[in-house]
Amino acid sequence: MKRIGIAGATGLVGETVLRILESGPHKIEDLRLFASARSSGAKMKFRDQEYEVHEVDPIGFQGLDVAFFCLEADLARKLVPQAAKHCPVIDKSSEFRLKPEVPLVVPEVNPESLKGHENIIANPNCTTIPLVVAVNPLHREFGLREIWLASYQSVSGAGKAAVEQLRYETEFVAMKQKPDSKDSPLGPQIADNVIPHIADFDSHGNTGEEAKTIKESARILGLPELKVNSTCVRVPVSVGHALAVSCRFEQVVKAKDAQRVLKHAPGVTLRTGHDYATPVDCRGNDSVFVSRVRQGAGTDELSMWVVTDNLRKGAATNAVQIAELLGKLGVSS
Numbered sequence: 226m227k228r229i230g231i232a233g234a235t236g237l238v239g240e241t242v243l244r245i246l247e248s249g250p251h252k253i254e255d256l257r258l259f260a261s262a263r264s265s266g267a268k269m270k271f272r273d274q275e276y277e278v279h280e281v282d283p284i285g286f287q288g289l290d291v292a293f294f295c296l297e298a299d300l301a302r303k304l305v306p307q308a309a310k311h312c313p314v315i316d317k318s319s320e321f322r323l324k325p326e327v328p329l330v331v332p333e334v335n336p337e338s339l340k341g342h343e344n345i346i347a348n349p350n351c352t353t354i355p356l357v358v359a360v361n362p363l364h365r366e367f368g369l370r371e372i373w374l375a376s377y378q379s380v381s382g383a384g385k386a387a388v389e390q391l392r393y394e395t396e397f398v399a400m401k402q403k404p405d406s407k408d409s410p411l412g413p414q415i416a417d418n419v420i421p422h423i424a425d426f427d428s429h430g431n432t433g434e435e436a437k438t439i440k441e442s443a444r445i446l447g448l449p450e451l452k453v454n455s456t457c458v459r460v461p462v463s464v465g466h467a468l469a470v471s472c473r474f475e476q477v478v479k480a481k482d483a484q485r486v487l488k489h490a491p492g493v494t495l496r497t498g499h500d501y502a503t504p505v506d507c508r509g510n511d512s513v514f515v516s517r518v519r520q521g522a523g524t525d526e527l528s529m530w531v532v533t534d535n536l537r538k539g540a541a542t543n544a545v546q547i548a549e550l551l552g553k554l555g556v557s558s
């Protein structure tokens with residue numbers, strides 16, 4: 226029996242963690258739910274019982290086996306170290322991902338990096354996770370040199386306000402009216418549009434999201450010199466991130482050999498021939514779907530199409546898997 230806390234339980238990722246725990250084999254005797262003062266007193270259901278949501282307070286994490294933090298980075302910066310004095314914290318924000326003392330973990334790829342953690346474990350970005358789950362088995366077999374990535378990212382990657390914005394704008398566009406996007410969390414209009422801008426630009430001209438995919442994937446794969454070319458694009462889809470990925474390897478690679486490797490790769494569901502997955506297909510699923518594996522421009526290059534549910538394997542499922550690896554959910558040690 227375990228004692229679990231979720232900070233940001235009323236958000237998209239926090240609620241997904243709750244639903245995954247609810248449907249899993251985990252025996253939970255103490256569940257504490259936290260969010261902002263706005264949600265204080267609200268009730269959330271978990272296995273036929275109602276739990277009250279409290280304003281997040283580090284003292285509330287005393288005596289827990291593990292806490293899932295699903296808050297924005299500026300809140301995580303202050304609150305995660307305070308909570309980590311009481312229990313291991315698995316943090317979904319970008320705040321700690323590149324700190325050398327904090328492991329950045331995808332259980333299928335680098336579970337060994339959890340060893341010696343100091344109670345803070347970072348969960349990678351929702352585009353980085355499917356990317357490394359798909360390319361790591363190919364790297365182990367063929368030696369990865371370079372990645373070219375173009376992402377097609379759903380609006381739920383930007384939280385519940387972004388999902389509302391898409392819903393609102395879509396209604397206006399359907400009535401042939403111009404929606405008001407002035408205060409949109411996504412920047413420009415998203416309905417009937419695509420936006421190549423997720424988080425602020427850096428001095429190289431990369432966006433924050435592109436920088437995350439570049440730096441985090443190199444760290445998780447243990448390849449600090451890896452070349453990653455990334456363009457991240459927001460598309461008018463509610464849930465499910467899609468990635469067009471091309472890779473260059475240290476040796477000649479045939480598509481059929483890559484498929485042989487991917488067929489048995491942990492966390493991967495491979496589709497072959499003309500069968501491919503879309504965001505609609507992957508919703509509610511914990512797999513990273515890989516399809517359209519084919520020869521690239523060179524004999525040492527491959528291209529593929531990678532899709533995952535950003536709220537599950539891209540966020541909550543990965544965090545729950547980390548807690549399982551830590552032996553904090555009573556299902557493994």
Ligand SMILES: NC(=O)c1ccc[n+]([C@@H]2O[C@H](COP(=O)([O-])OP(=O)(O)OC[C@H]3O[C@@H](n4cnc5c(N)ncnc54)[C@H](OP(=O)(O)O)[C@@H]3O)[C@@H](O)[C@H]2O)c1
Binds near residue numbers: 232237239263318382
């Ligand atoms: N969405 C994704 O696909 C995804 C994937 C990977 C990583 N992430 C990261 O995960 C984190 C959560 O994302 P999300 O999509 O779940 O966001 P979200 O839907 O906007 O939810 C945000 C959560 O934070 C709470 N919160 C807001 N202000 C607060 C405050 N001042 N004090 C305490 N709690 C506060 C909200 O509570 P109220 O309901 O009370 O406002 C809500 O529970 C972010 O760091 C995000 O970058 C998200």
